[in-house]
Amino acid sequence: MVARLFVVLLFYSFSIQAAEVKEHLLANGLKILVKEEHRSPVVVSQIWYKVGSSYEPSGITGISHMLEHMMFKGTDKHPAGEFSKIIAENGGRENAFTGRDYTAYFQTLEKSRLAISFELEADRMQNIHLLADELEKELQVVMEERRMRTEDNPRAKLQEYLMAMAYSNSPYRNPVIGWPADIENYQVNDLQQWYQQWYAPNNATLVVAGDVQAKEVFKLAEQYFAPIPIQKIPELKPQTEMAQVGTRRMTVKLPAKVPYILMAYKVPSFKVVEEAWEVYALDVLAVVLDGGNSARLPAKLQHGQQIASSIGVGYDLGARLEELFMIEAT
Structure with a gap:
């Protein structure tokens, strides 16, 4: 309550x-x-x-x-x-x-x-x-x-x-x-x-x-x-992402001192979502997972198991097109 x-x-x-x-x-x-x-x-x-x-x-x-x-x-x-x-x-x-x-x-x-x-x-x-x-x-x-x-x-x-x-x-x-x-x-x-x-x-x-x-x-x-004249703005054609049918993985080899992992899940943004509550749930989830030292991922992976030195979660609900829910860690 x-x-x-x-x-x-x-x-x-x-x-x-x-x-x-x-x-x-x-x-x-x-x-x-x-x-x-x-x-x-x-x-x-x-x-x-x-x-x-x-x-x-x-x-x-x-x-x-x-x-x-x-x-x-x-x-x-x-x-x-x-x-x-x-x-x-x-x-x-x-x-x-x-x-x-x-x-x-x-x-x-x-x-x-x-x-x-x-x-x-x-x-x-x-x-x-x-x-x-x-x-x-x-x-x-x-x-x-x-x-x-x-x-x-x-x-x-x-x-x-x-x-x-x-x-x-x-x-x-x-x-x-x-x-x-x-x-x-x-x-x-x-x-x-x-x-x-x-x-x-x-x-x-x-x-x-x-x-x-x-x-x-x-x-x-x-x-x-006000004196600036109005102009005709081009209409954007639909830019719908193709459905993904399997997991995609890539290993990138670059000069770096520590390994870095980046994961991304395709999710809706506010502009393309069918049910508005979904984007708010995703936004809250990002905070639950990475909203400070006591959030789920830092608490378990950094301070608990100590298998990560840093971790972050990102999501932009205001994007114009389908977005990615991203998790990164070193």
Whole structure:
């Protein structure tokens, strides 16, 4: 009874917090979410585009990530490097990241400088420069990033192999950063087409959290983003993974100091599940198995039998396609 009461209170607390997020939709389709948080005079602004590595066809894998890099290469109004310079001069921080189902850009600033973020993001949503000489330089940066994070990292390399083996036809089998041969052969036209297809207000969500008033944020967003025209976004075709008919195993031999095991089970995500309770059960299971030192796997395999030095469990219920429930150990 106590456990059930705790779960009820937990979900009630979560619903109260979620209700504090205010939402507004511009006429051009841009969704705006605002979470007022007045504990410090800071604001975080993020813009999320619904495009990532799972949207990419063969031959241009990783192009969403490459475009993320190129989005800092300037516009007519703000030349290459000026975006980051302006944010830094105003005491802020900024960065970007790409996932399988999204690409996002964010800035952290003093609250009165939110307009700076909006002006810069609205500008590069429609006016980015994609130049061959800048692409050539950034290709070297991305290739080095891949070497550092994947090629020279046995765990990351094994994870890449596992994803390619686990999925037969799902785009989740491709790495977010892309395959080396594809990266080496990007052309400016590839990036330009990708930018024009997916970077539009009706394919984006603006998220603002901090010491702000929601009404003022909506008004400011109208000023900077409302003039951007709506675009036709391509409709994605079904990308259903083929049914698996047997266990798949692979042994990867790489220079490493300790052995590493990675197991994955195909499971539904929230978007493709038939019964919603299943994804919540999987999410709870991940915590039961690996929610701290007293969780099942660390308690038994690390502290009990002492046959593992580390163990982890991962599951993303918010994935767009069928997901993997993963268990790793060294």
